[in-house]
Amino acid sequence: MSNLTDTAGRVSGSYRARIIGKKTLIYIVCIFLCALSLFPFLVMFVNATRPSADIAQRLSLVPGNMLATNWQTLEERQNFDFVRGMLNSLLVSSSATFLCLYVSLMTSYGLVVYRFKLRQAAFTFIMVVLMIPSQVSIIGFFNEMYKMGLINTFWPLILPAAASPSVVFFMRQFMLGSLPLEIVEAARIDGSGEFRTFNRIAIPMMAPAIATQAIFIFVGSWNNLFTPTMVINSQAKFTMPMLVSLLKSDRFRTDFGTVYLALSLTVLPLFIVYFMLSKFIISGVALGGVKE
Amino acid sequence: MSQATQVTARRSRLSRSRLEKTYWGYLFIAPFFLVYAIFQLYPLGNTFYLAFQKYMITGTNKVIGPNPVGFNNFAALFKASSGATPKVVQVFINTGIMWIINFIPQMLIALLLAKWFTDTRFTIRGQGAIKVMVYMPNIITAASISMLFYALFAFPQGPANSILASLGVIDKEIYLNSGIAATVAFRFLEDGWAVRLIVAFINFWMWYGNTMIVLVAGILGVNPSLFEAAQVDGASSNQIFHRITIPLLRPILLYTLVTSLIGGMQMYDIPAMMQQQGSKAKDMTQTVTMYIQELVFEGTKDYGRSAAVSVLLFLVTAVFSVILFYIMRDKEASRQRKMMRAARKEAKL
Numbered sequence: 001m002s003n004l005t006d007t008a009g010r011v012s013g014s015y016r017a018r019i020i021g022k023k024t025l026i027y028i029v030c031i032f033l034c035a036l037s038l039f040p041f042l043v044m045f046v047n048a049t050r051p052s053a054d055i056a057q058r059l060s061l062v063p064g065n066m067l068a069t070n071w072q073t074l075e076e077r078q079n080f081d082f083v084r085g086m087l088n089s090l091l092v093s094s095s096a097t098f099l100c101l102y103v104s105l106m107t108s109y110g111l112v113v114y115r116f117k118l119r120q121a122a123f124t125f126i127m128v129v130l131m132i133p134s135q136v137s138i139i140g141f142f143n144e145m146y147k148m149g150l151i152n153t154f155w156p157l158i159l160p161a162a163a164s165p166s167v168v169f170f171m172r173q174f175m176l177g178s179l180p181l182e183i184v185e186a187a188r189i190d191g192s193g194e195f196r197t198f199n200r201i202a203i204p205m206m207a208p209a210i211a212t213q214a215i216f217i218f219v220g221s222w223n224n225l226f227t228p229t230m231v232i233n234s235q236a237k238f239t240m241p242m243l244v245s246l247l248k249s250d251r252f253r254t255d256f257g258t259v260y261l262a263l264s265l266t267v268l269p270l271f272i273v274y275f276m277l278s279k280f281i282i283s284g285v286a287l288g289g290v291k292e
Numbered sequence: 293m294s295q296a297t298q299v300t301a302r303r304s305r306l307s308r309s310r311l312e313k314t315y316w317g318y319l320f321i322a323p324f325f326l327v328y329a330i331f332q333l334y335p336l337g338n339t340f341y342l343a344f345q346k347y348m349i350t351g352t353n354k355v356i357g358p359n360p361v362g363f364n365n366f367a368a369l370f371k372a373s374s375g376a377t378p379k380v381v382q383v384f385i386n387t388g389i390m391w392i393i394n395f396i397p398q399m400l401i402a403l404l405l406a407k408w409f410t411d412t413r414f415t416i417r418g419q420g421a422i423k424v425m426v427y428m429p430n431i432i433t434a435a436s437i438s439m440l441f442y443a444l445f446a447f448p449q450g451p452a453n454s455i456l457a458s459l460g461v462i463d464k465e466i467y468l469n470s471g472i473a474a475t476v477a478f479r480f481l482e483d484g485w486a487v488r489l490i491v492a493f494i495n496f497w498m499w500y501g502n503t504m505i506v507l508v509a510g511i512l513g514v515n516p517s518l519f520e521a522a523q524v525d526g527a528s529s530n531q532i533f534h535r536i537t538i539p540l541l542r543p544i545l546l547y548t549l550v551t552s553l554i555g556g557m558q559m560y561d562i563p564a565m566m567q568q569q570g571s572k573a574k575d576m577t578q579t580v581t582m583y584i585q586e587l588v589f590e591g592t593k594d595y596g597r598s599a600a601v602s603v604l605l606f607l608v609t610a611v612f613s614v615i616l617f618y619i620m621r622d623k624e625a626s627r628q629r630k631m632m633r634a635a636r637k638e639a640k641l
Contacts, residue, residue: 019414026408026416033405034425036497041432043451044440056449057468058458103323110320117314122321129328131551131613132336135558135581136606139588139599140338141331156331163328194316223433225561226581241435245565248442259443266436274431278424285427285502286509 041267047260055256070257077258082265084236085243092154092239093221096161100217101210103162108171109198113184123172130165135226142230156231157239161221167213174209175202212284215277219270240266336606342599349593357596365600380601383583384608386488386576390563391556393492394499399548401496402503407533409504410511412519423508426501434498438565441494445486448477481568484576491563491577495556503548510544511537543619550616554609560585580605 047055050064074080111123134141145156179202187197203210225241232238238246244266247259274281343365345358369380377385405426409419416422429437445452448467457467462476480486514537522532538545560581567574578586580601587598 023414023416030405030416030418030422033401034422037425037428037501040437040440040444043444047451057454059451059454103327106320107324110317114314114317114320116317119317122325128613129332131554131609131616132332132606133554133558133609134332135560135584136602136609137332137336137339138581138584139342139595139602140335140340142588143338143342143595144335159327160331163324163332165328168324198320219431223435223561225433225435225564226558226585230585241433241561244433244435244439247439248565248569256443256446259439263436263440263443267432267440270432274428275424278428279420281431282420282423282427282505285505 041271044260044267045264047257048264050257052254052256052258055260056254066257067261070255070261073255073258074261080243080246080262081235081238082243082262085238085240086269088154088237089222089240092157093218095154095158096221097214097218099158100161100164100167101214104164104167104171104213105203105206105210106198107168108175109202111168111172112175112179113181113202126165126168130169134160138226138230145231151231152233152237153231154237157221157224157227161217164217167217170213171206171209175206178209179205211280212287215281215284222270339599339602339606342595343603345596345599347595347599349595351592361596365596366604369597369600369604379583380604382575383578383580383601384604386563387557387559387579390488390491390495390559390577390579391553393489394495395549395552395556398496398500398503398552399545401500402507405500405504406507406511407537409508410537411529412523413529423501423505427505428501429498430502434494434561435565437494437498438562441490442481442566442568445480445490447479447481448474452480453477481566482571482573484573487563487566487571487573487577491559491566494562495559499552503552506544506548507541510541514540546619547616550612550619554612554616557605557609557612 042061043059046061046063048070049067050060051066051069054060054064074082107126111119141156141160142151145151150156183201183205184197187201188194192200222239223241224239225245228239228242229245232242235246244263247262342358344360344362346361346364347357347359349355370378409416444450447453453462453467453473456462456478457464457476462478466476467473478486480490518536518540519532522536527535558581559579563577563579564582566577584598584601584605587594587601
């Protein structure tokens with residue numbers, strides 16, 4: 001009898017030891033990965049405060065006291081207009097996000113609430129083009145924008161956002177689950193017009209989906225480099241990612257501190273937004289993956 | 293009246309009233325299709341059209357064409373100079389290599405983390421914080437991240453070289469003497485394979501968190517009673533993972549694979565930012581989209597040939613999309629079949 005307990009006790013003991021060992025390993029790996037995510041940014045922020053000569057000598061995670069000097073050097077570089085780039089990006093990204101959300105909501109509402117002859121065909125079309133990346137048609141796009149006189153304006157960066165098949169797809173899936181048609185019906189009986197029902201009833205009910213998608217559309221537009229480099233050519237209209245590419249120019253060859261400071265400026269707004277909304281964003285990523 | 297008939301009655305009432313408003317459906321979907329036609333469909337058609345035209349602007353701003361030339365643009369692209377790989381093939385190879393070196397570790401790490409985070413024998417504390425940290429690079433501008441790595445791998449004096457010096461891989465004494473540091477420091481950005489690895493690493497580093505979160509959500513979405521049943525039957529956690537989790541995750545895994553592949557084929561920001569002026573590494577790290585851009589921005593602006601490369605990229609992407617479309621359609625169809633079966637069962641009761 002005592003023999004059995006003994007065996008059982010030893011087995012569970014070694015099992016527990018194995019679990020603890022495994023958990024320790026997992027924590028070590030996770031801490032390493034977290035550090036890996038942070039390290040490059042840490043180097044960047046720290047180097048933004050160090051003198052260029054010092055940066056060239058060694059890697060250090062101790063902040064220096066040259067932030068003001070680096071800032072001044074950056075100010076003197078006429079072609080790195082950070083505030084301008086920021087405003088340009090804000091204008092482009094917020095307009096694109098608003099347009100994309102509103103039109104996608106309209107489209108999904110049309111597909112979910114009304115039954116019309118081409119409904120299935122329209123949805124199938126959206127599914128088919130879902131995966132066509134805009135990059136493949138960039139030459140035709142460029143040619144068209146050139147003919148329309150829209151080169152070096154923000155329109156080519158904003159207007160196409162209104163047709164995002166993936167956002168429509170997501171909104172439709174969400175709407176199927178969260179907008180009971182009885183409510184639309186009830187509004188109709190109460191004499192609400194179709195557009196009014198859409199604006200006042202459907203849109204508020206879609207708030208969670210809108211919020212999640214808004215972040216991803218905004219960030220996607222903000223981070224886009226390919227389309228702006230094709231259609232924007234005057235520096236006054238450069239968006240943030242385009243400004244970053246200026247940092248490679250010879251002017252900044254030895255001003256390491258200034259380069260890191262400029263980079264920090266481009267990254268900092270996203271950092272702040274991300275850490276404020278992180279929980280929300282993570283659940284949005286999970287939702288998107290499962291829904292699709 | 294049984295529940296099923298009630299549901300049918302309600303449905304037919306709804307569809308009748310929807311039919312009355314049928315034109316509203318067209319109104320609601322019209323803006324999307326209008327914008328899509330103008331900004332995506334027409335450009336796509338135009339790209340296909342230009343691919344079969346001789347259309348260029350010479351260095352002296354002389355416009356030639358567009359004149360139809362059949363498959364000449366494609367033929368010119370594939371004509372290799374003196375037995376070398378044609379550039380168009382090389383850029384596809386480069387893109388593919390950089391994608392695959394990023395994707396394999398990305399999937400492995402994501403799967404491993406997902407397995408750990410969903411293991412029923414123990415709970416990992418701070419999962420939320422870990423997810424926030426590893427997902428973070430994904431949200432930051434790829435151009436900024438690439439420029440950051442560009443600075444980190446600078447020659448002769450960048451942090452990567454400093455670390456190698458302090459580790460003793462390169463001679464510290466010589467390295468710290470700025471006059472002759474260049475004789476020992478590594479020229480990372482001028483080595484094709486080094487740049488490929490850096491680009492792949494950045495891609496991996498930006499995306500494995502995203503993949504992991506999607507996989508964790510997928511695993512949590514599996515009916516927990518399946519895991520419990522397996523556990524009661526004495527399956528080990530490895531067995532559960534290989535025999536239950538992975539097969540059930542197959543649609544999500546395939547989805548991740550195909551979307552990553554399609555996204556990877558368009559790779560632009562990171563490799564474009566990693567190019568050092570005049571570096572030999574370019575031949576090994578130029579991607580398809582970079583080549584498309586180069587053809588219309590550098591030297592003679594050859595729209596026809598650039599469009600031809602775009603068409604090739606479209607075809608490759610289309611093949612992957614079709615695969616994905618079938619995967620997703622099958623999923624939808626099987627769900628519908630299941631619902632039909634349930635409805636039939638209910639009707640019998």
